Amino acid sequence: MSNKARKPDPTGVGPWARPPGVTADLLERRVRRGELHSAAVELLRVVGDVEWDKLDAQALDDVERACQQIATRVRVAQSTAVGWRYYHGWDRNAPWVEREEYGTWSIISDGRPVDHIYRLRRNADDVDKIERPIYVSEPYELGLEGMHHLLDLDNAGWSVTVRASGARHFPGHTLAISLCRKDASL
Numbered sequence: 001m002s003n004k005a006r007k008p009d010p011t012g013v014g015p016w017a018r019p020p021g022v023t024a025d026l027l028e029r030r031v032r033r034g035e036l037h038s039a040a041v042e043l044l045r046v047v048g049d050v051e052w053d054k055l056d057a058q059a060l061d062d063v064e065r066a067c068q069q070i071a072t073r074v075r076v077a078q079s080t081a082v083g084w085r086y087y088h089g090w091d092r093n094a095p096w097v098e099r100e101e102y103g104t105w106s107i108i109s110d111g112r113p114v115d116h117i118y119r120l121r122r123n124a125d126d127v128d129k130i131e132r133p134i135y136v137s138e139p140y141e142l143g144l145e146g147m148h149h150l151l152d153l154d155n156a157g158w159s160v161t162v163r164a165s166g167a168r169h170f171p172g173h174t175l176a177i178s179l180c181r182k183d184a185s186l
Helices: 022-032 038-049 057-081 144-155
Strands: 084-088 097-099 105-107 118-122 134-137 158-163 176-181
Touching (some): 057 084
Antiparallel strands (some): 097 105, 118 134, 158 176
Protein backbone atom coordinates (compact mmCIF):
# COMPACT_ATOMS: atom_id res chain seq x y z
CA MET A 1 0.00 0.00 0.00
CA SER A 2 1.15 3.47 -0.79
CA ASN A 3 1.65 6.12 1.89
CA LYS A 4 0.04 8.74 -0.34
CA ALA A 5 -3.16 10.24 0.98
CA ARG A 6 -6.23 9.05 -0.85
CA LYS A 7 -9.20 11.12 -1.80
CA PRO A 8 -12.26 10.17 0.21
CA ASP A 9 -14.50 7.77 -1.67
CA PRO A 10 -18.07 9.11 -1.78
CA THR A 11 -19.44 5.62 -2.42
CA GLY A 12 -17.99 4.12 0.73
CA VAL A 13 -16.95 1.10 -1.31
CA GLY A 14 -13.26 1.90 -1.40
CA PRO A 15 -10.67 1.06 -4.05
CA TRP A 16 -12.09 -2.31 -5.08
CA ALA A 17 -10.23 -4.32 -7.65
CA ARG A 18 -11.83 -4.23 -11.07
CA PRO A 19 -10.63 -4.38 -14.63
CA PRO A 20 -10.72 -1.10 -16.54
CA GLY A 21 -13.45 -0.68 -19.11
CA VAL A 22 -17.03 0.23 -19.75
CA THR A 23 -18.49 -2.49 -17.52
CA ALA A 24 -16.39 -1.50 -14.52
CA ASP A 25 -17.15 2.19 -15.06
CA LEU A 26 -20.86 1.43 -15.34
CA LEU A 27 -20.74 -0.60 -12.14
CA GLU A 28 -18.94 2.22 -10.32
CA ARG A 29 -21.54 4.75 -11.54
CA ARG A 30 -24.34 2.47 -10.29
CA VAL A 31 -22.64 2.27 -6.88
CA ARG A 32 -22.33 6.06 -6.74
CA ARG A 33 -26.01 6.52 -7.68
CA GLY A 34 -27.12 4.00 -5.07
CA GLU A 35 -28.57 1.65 -7.72
CA LEU A 36 -26.86 -1.55 -6.54
CA HIS A 37 -28.40 -3.87 -3.98
CA SER A 38 -26.77 -3.62 -0.58
CA ALA A 39 -25.45 -7.21 -0.87
CA ALA A 40 -23.51 -6.26 -4.03
CA VAL A 41 -22.13 -3.10 -2.40
CA GLU A 42 -21.02 -5.10 0.65
CA LEU A 43 -19.19 -7.63 -1.54
CA LEU A 44 -17.43 -4.79 -3.35
CA ARG A 45 -16.37 -3.30 0.00
CA VAL A 46 -14.80 -6.61 1.02
CA VAL A 47 -12.99 -6.86 -2.31
CA GLY A 48 -11.69 -3.32 -1.85
CA ASP A 49 -10.24 -4.16 1.55
CA VAL A 50 -8.10 -7.07 0.29
CA GLU A 51 -4.40 -6.40 -0.18
CA TRP A 52 -4.18 -8.40 -3.41
CA ASP A 53 -0.44 -7.97 -3.91
CA LYS A 54 0.22 -9.71 -0.58
CA LEU A 55 -1.67 -12.91 -1.41
CA ASP A 56 0.29 -15.99 -2.45
CA ALA A 57 -0.84 -18.49 -5.10
CA GLN A 58 -2.71 -20.70 -2.60
CA ALA A 59 -4.54 -17.74 -1.08
CA LEU A 60 -5.55 -16.51 -4.55
CA ASP A 61 -6.82 -20.01 -5.40
CA ASP A 62 -8.87 -20.02 -2.19
CA VAL A 63 -10.34 -16.61 -3.07
CA GLU A 64 -11.17 -17.81 -6.59
CA ARG A 65 -12.99 -20.87 -5.22
CA ALA A 66 -14.92 -18.70 -2.76
CA CYS A 67 -15.97 -16.40 -5.61
CA GLN A 68 -17.10 -19.42 -7.61
CA GLN A 69 -19.26 -20.54 -4.67
CA ILE A 70 -20.83 -17.08 -4.62
CA ALA A 71 -21.45 -17.29 -8.39
CA THR A 72 -23.05 -20.73 -7.96
CA ARG A 73 -25.37 -19.49 -5.22
CA VAL A 74 -26.35 -16.46 -7.31
CA ARG A 75 -27.14 -18.65 -10.34
CA VAL A 76 -29.23 -21.04 -8.26
CA ALA A 77 -31.15 -18.15 -6.70
CA GLN A 78 -31.70 -16.51 -10.12
CA SER A 79 -33.15 -19.66 -11.68
CA THR A 80 -35.32 -20.37 -8.63
CA ALA A 81 -36.64 -16.80 -8.63
CA VAL A 82 -38.04 -17.23 -12.14
CA GLY A 83 -39.68 -20.59 -11.45
CA TRP A 84 -37.09 -23.22 -12.33
CA ARG A 85 -36.87 -26.31 -10.12
CA TYR A 86 -33.62 -28.27 -9.83
CA TYR A 87 -33.40 -32.09 -9.93
CA HIS A 88 -30.15 -33.95 -9.40
CA GLY A 89 -29.15 -36.17 -12.33
CA TRP A 90 -31.08 -37.02 -15.48
CA ASP A 91 -34.07 -39.31 -15.97
CA ARG A 92 -34.97 -42.06 -18.46
CA ASN A 93 -36.17 -39.47 -21.04
CA ALA A 94 -32.78 -37.76 -21.23
CA PRO A 95 -30.59 -37.85 -24.32
CA TRP A 96 -28.15 -40.70 -24.75
CA VAL A 97 -30.18 -43.05 -22.54
CA GLU A 98 -29.86 -46.76 -23.18
CA ARG A 99 -32.82 -48.86 -22.07
CA GLU A 100 -31.91 -52.09 -20.33
CA GLU A 101 -33.81 -55.08 -19.05
CA TYR A 102 -36.45 -54.87 -16.32
CA GLY A 103 -37.16 -51.18 -16.86
CA THR A 104 -33.67 -50.00 -15.97
CA TRP A 105 -31.66 -47.53 -17.99
CA SER A 106 -28.26 -45.91 -18.10
CA ILE A 107 -26.69 -42.91 -19.75
CA ILE A 108 -24.13 -43.60 -22.46
CA SER A 109 -21.36 -41.17 -21.66
CA ASP A 110 -18.52 -42.56 -23.78
CA GLY A 111 -17.18 -39.57 -25.72
CA ARG A 112 -20.26 -37.51 -24.95
CA PRO A 113 -20.17 -34.26 -22.96
CA VAL A 114 -21.85 -35.73 -19.86
CA ASP A 115 -20.48 -34.39 -16.57
CA HIS A 116 -22.09 -32.74 -13.53
CA ILE A 117 -25.60 -33.42 -14.84
CA TYR A 118 -28.95 -32.20 -13.59
CA ARG A 119 -32.31 -31.22 -15.00
CA LEU A 120 -34.50 -28.18 -14.63
CA ARG A 121 -38.28 -27.93 -14.88
CA ARG A 122 -40.60 -24.98 -14.68
CA ASN A 123 -43.99 -24.99 -13.08
CA ALA A 124 -46.59 -25.99 -15.68
CA ASP A 125 -48.27 -22.56 -15.59
CA ASP A 126 -44.98 -20.94 -16.63
CA VAL A 127 -44.61 -22.89 -19.90
CA ASP A 128 -48.07 -23.04 -21.50
CA LYS A 129 -49.09 -26.06 -19.42
CA ILE A 130 -46.19 -28.15 -20.78
CA GLU A 131 -43.56 -29.19 -18.31
CA ARG A 132 -40.59 -30.06 -20.50
CA PRO A 133 -37.35 -30.73 -18.68
CA ILE A 134 -34.10 -29.11 -19.65
CA TYR A 135 -31.20 -31.51 -19.27
CA VAL A 136 -27.98 -29.76 -18.28
CA SER A 137 -24.43 -31.05 -18.42
CA GLU A 138 -21.48 -29.01 -17.22
CA PRO A 139 -18.25 -30.51 -18.59
CA TYR A 140 -14.82 -28.95 -18.17
CA GLU A 141 -14.16 -29.16 -21.89
CA LEU A 142 -15.93 -29.89 -25.14
CA GLY A 143 -13.88 -31.60 -27.81
CA LEU A 144 -14.64 -32.31 -31.44
CA GLU A 145 -16.17 -35.71 -30.65
CA GLY A 146 -18.50 -34.13 -28.09
CA MET A 147 -19.50 -31.45 -30.60
CA HIS A 148 -20.39 -34.18 -33.11
CA HIS A 149 -22.60 -35.85 -30.50
CA LEU A 150 -24.35 -32.52 -29.85
CA LEU A 151 -24.89 -32.00 -33.57
CA ASP A 152 -26.40 -35.50 -33.79
CA LEU A 153 -28.78 -34.56 -30.96
CA ASP A 154 -29.80 -31.39 -32.78
CA ASN A 155 -30.52 -33.44 -35.90
CA ALA A 156 -32.56 -35.89 -33.79
CA GLY A 157 -34.97 -33.19 -32.55
CA TRP A 158 -33.19 -31.72 -29.54
CA SER A 159 -32.52 -28.05 -28.91
CA VAL A 160 -28.85 -27.69 -27.97
CA THR A 161 -27.32 -24.64 -26.28
CA VAL A 162 -23.69 -24.36 -25.20
CA ARG A 163 -22.67 -21.39 -23.06
CA ALA A 164 -19.37 -20.36 -21.54
CA SER A 165 -21.25 -18.73 -18.66
CA GLY A 166 -24.11 -19.88 -16.51
CA ALA A 167 -22.65 -23.12 -15.18
CA ARG A 168 -23.37 -23.94 -11.55
CA HIS A 169 -20.52 -26.38 -11.10
CA PHE A 170 -17.15 -24.62 -10.80
CA PRO A 171 -18.21 -21.42 -12.67
CA GLY A 172 -15.56 -20.11 -15.01
CA HIS A 173 -14.09 -23.58 -15.48
CA THR A 174 -17.05 -25.50 -16.90
CA LEU A 175 -19.42 -25.03 -19.82
CA ALA A 176 -23.19 -25.08 -19.48
CA ILE A 177 -24.79 -27.36 -22.08
CA SER A 178 -28.61 -27.27 -22.10
CA LEU A 179 -30.59 -29.93 -23.95
CA CYS A 180 -34.36 -29.86 -24.46
CA ARG A 181 -36.66 -31.72 -26.85
CA LYS A 182 -37.94 -29.44 -29.61
CA ASP A 183 -41.38 -31.09 -29.70
CA ALA A 184 -43.98 -30.63 -27.02
CA SER A 185 -44.93 -34.28 -26.75
CA LEU A 186 -43.45 -34.90 -23.30
